[in-house]
Amino acid sequence: MNLCGALDHIRLAQLLALGGQRQWDKRQILFREGDPMGSFFKITQGVVAVSRTLDDGRRQIVALRAPGDCLGYLHIGGNYAFQGEALTDVEACAFDRRKFDAFVQLHPDLASALAEALSVALTQTGRNMLVMGKLWAIERVASFLCEISELYGARRVSVTPLTLYFKRGEIADYLGLTIETVSRAFSQLKKRNVIALIESDTVAILDGERLSEIGKFKSGVKRTEP
Amino acid sequence: MNLCGALDHIRLAQLLALGGQRQWDKRQILFREGDPMGSFFKITQGVVAVSRTLDDGRRQIVALRAPGDCLGYLHIGGNYAFQGEALTDVEACAFDRRKFDAFVQLHPDLASALAEALSVALTQTGRNMLVMGKLWAIERVASFLCEISELYGARRVSVTPLTLYFKRGEIADYLGLTIETVSRAFSQLKKRNVIALIESDTVAILDGERLSEIGKFKSGVKRTEP
DNA sequence: CGCGGCATTGACATTGATCAAAAGCTGTGG
DNA sequence: CCACAGCTTTTGATCAATGTCAATGCCGCG
Numbered sequence: 001m002n003l004c005g006a007l008d009h010i011r012l013a014q015l016l017a018l019g020g021q022r023q024w025d026k027r028q029i030l031f032r033e034g035d036p037m038g039s040f041f042k043i044t045q046g047v048v049a050v051s052r053t054l055d056d057g058r059r060q061i062v063a064l065r066a067p068g069d070c071l072g073y074l075h076i077g078g079n080y081a082f083q084g085e086a087l088t089d090v091e092a093c094a095f096d097r098r099k100f101d102a103f104v105q106l107h108p109d110l111a112s113a114l115a116e117a118l119s120v121a122l123t124q125t126g127r128n129m130l131v132m133g134k135l136w137a138i139e140r141v142a143s144f145l146c147e148i149s150e151l152y153g154a155r156r157v158s159v160t161p162l163t164l165y166f167k168r169g170e171i172a173d174y175l176g177l178t179i180e181t182v183s184r185a186f187s188q189l190k191k192r193n194v195i196a197l198i199e200s201d202t203v204a205i206l207d208g209e210r211l212s213e214i215g216k217f218k219s220g221v222k223r224t225e226p
Numbered sequence: 227m228n229l230c231g232a233l234d235h236i237r238l239a240q241l242l243a244l245g246g247q248r249q250w251d252k253r254q255i256l257f258r259e260g261d262p263m264g265s266f267f268k269i270t271q272g273v274v275a276v277s278r279t280l281d282d283g284r285r286q287i288v289a290l291r292a293p294g295d296c297l298g299y300l301h302i303g304g305n306y307a308f309q310g311e312a313l314t315d316v317e318a319c320a321f322d323r324r325k326f327d328a329f330v331q332l333h334p335d336l337a338s339a340l341a342e343a344l345s346v347a348l349t350q351t352g353r354n355m356l357v358m359g360k361l362w363a364i365e366r367v368a369s370f371l372c373e374i375s376e377l378y379g380a381r382r383v384s385v386t387p388l389t390l391y392f393k394r395g396e397i398a399d400y401l402g403l404t405i406e407t408v409s410r411a412f413s414q415l416k417k418r419n420v421i422a423l424i425e426s427d428t429v430a431i432l433d434g435e436r437l438s439e440i441g442k443f444k445s446g447v448k449r450t451e452p
Numbered sequence: 453c454g455c456g457g458c459a460t461t462g463a464c465a466t467t468g469a470t471c472a473a474a475a476g477c478t479g480t481g482g
Numbered sequence: 483c484c485a486c487a488g489c490t491t492t493t494g495a496t497c498a499a500t501g502t503c504a505a506t507g508c509c510g511c512g
Binding site: 167169179184186 | 490492493
Binding site for chain 1: 276278280281284285286288289299300301302307308330331334335337338340341344345347348349351352353354355356358359360361399401402442
């Protein structure tokens with residue numbers, strides 16, 4: 001979720017004063033599911049995966065967060081409802097939740113912005129449920145590539161070629177598949193000349209039209225010049 | 227989502243004056259995905275399924291809404307992001323979205339309540355993604371029964387025995403399964419004496435402990451006296 | 453009574469998971 | 483710089499879970 005829109009520079013500065021900029025290395029945990037909630041975070045650099053894990057170790061990544069997004073906001077009885085893990089090196093501003101809530105009390109329109117950001121996140125999540133519930137493996141992977149391409153394109157990260165910052169296992173945990181199935185889906189898409197692999201991590205989208213058809217993805221996805 | 231909490235009676239009355247009580251029959255559509263958004267709704271009676279459908283007809287139910295909940299709030303470019311369909315006869319209060327937004331401007335704490343309600347919905351959705359992404363068919367069905375039991379228990383509907391108001395096809399569309407798989411899961415749970423079927427629609431939970439174990443469902447589920 | 457919708461069950465097909473092996477890459481230390 | 487260890491990805495072989503297709507039965511309603 002993203003609540004930049006409603007913040008003018010002055011209040012953004014005030015808000016930033018509530019929290020400190022912090023950094024995490026790739027693969028570090030920003031916050032753990034079940035831990036008492038302290039701060040939430042607004043990403044300035046990098047990509048974070050938000051996940052839940054069952055007792056037996058099965059993990060589901062429920063959202064991706066990129067620069068501008070907030071995360072670590074949701075709680076169950078005062079404990080983090082999810083885990084946040086850095087997929088890249090990450091910089092984020094950490095806000096003490098209580099101070100933030102107090103700040104929101106003083107700036108009512110911020111609450112509206114918050115509601116708006118949450119609405120967008122909830123809408124996005126609805127699409128992800130459709131993807132996980134109804135699409136075949138190759139469709140899910142195609143959808144994922146479209147989503148990442150759009151997310152990174154909208155936020156910053158260069159998209160030509162497209163570096164995912166996801167390992168196969170993370171894609172699997174995001175899409176409700178296994179590593180092997182994700183790998184095979186990539187191979188399929190290669191064979192059909194829809195994508196090419198630059199590195200295991202980095203993709204050239206050869207036929208964005210086709211990719212978004214396969215992924216049932218509405219908005220346009222640009223072709224990556226190889 | 228539910229924003230009763232923040233509303234005292236006086237303001238609730240004012241708010242209600244913004245919208246009119248309306249009724250729908252079972253299986254009627256409250257609003258369609260893609261239609262221009264007019265009102266959103268606060269349910270007073272009945273159960274509604276919120277869904278998205280692909281062009282080829284595959285449908286995913288992304289949320290259930292019961293009395294006290296709001297729905298029809300999410301939009302993409304001013305059009306409903308989802309469809310709302312009555313699973314039972316439904317009564318709801320319809321609020322013109324623009325009037326509501328204006329009202330929220332005048333009552334800032336309502337915006338906070340809205341954000342809180344959206345947060346709860348988003349947290350719930352996270353769990354559903356875990357269910358769909360990682361659980362086996364029988365686990366999903368068990369999880370569904372726990373969820374329904376808790377939802378109805380918390381809101382109103384009698385829970386002994388538990389009437390679902392879902393057809394098999396709707397359960398399937400909620401859990402990312404097929405009718406037949408859902409039916410087989412019910413049969414399994416019957417065979418294991420975890421549940422009994424009163425009617426195809428109505429279940430007695432014989433062993434809630436076991437059911438919530440199977441469904442990986444945290445909070446307690448009461449036993450239904452048969 | 454007979455029709456239509458829904459649920460159940462069985463037989464079979466297919467997808468995706470699991471198990472296993474091999475190849476590629478990365479970083480470390482000699 | 484090379485060799486080796488550890489990790490990740492790919493690919494193949496097989497298995498299991500779930501989807502698909504079809505038949506049957508149940509139930510409510512005209």
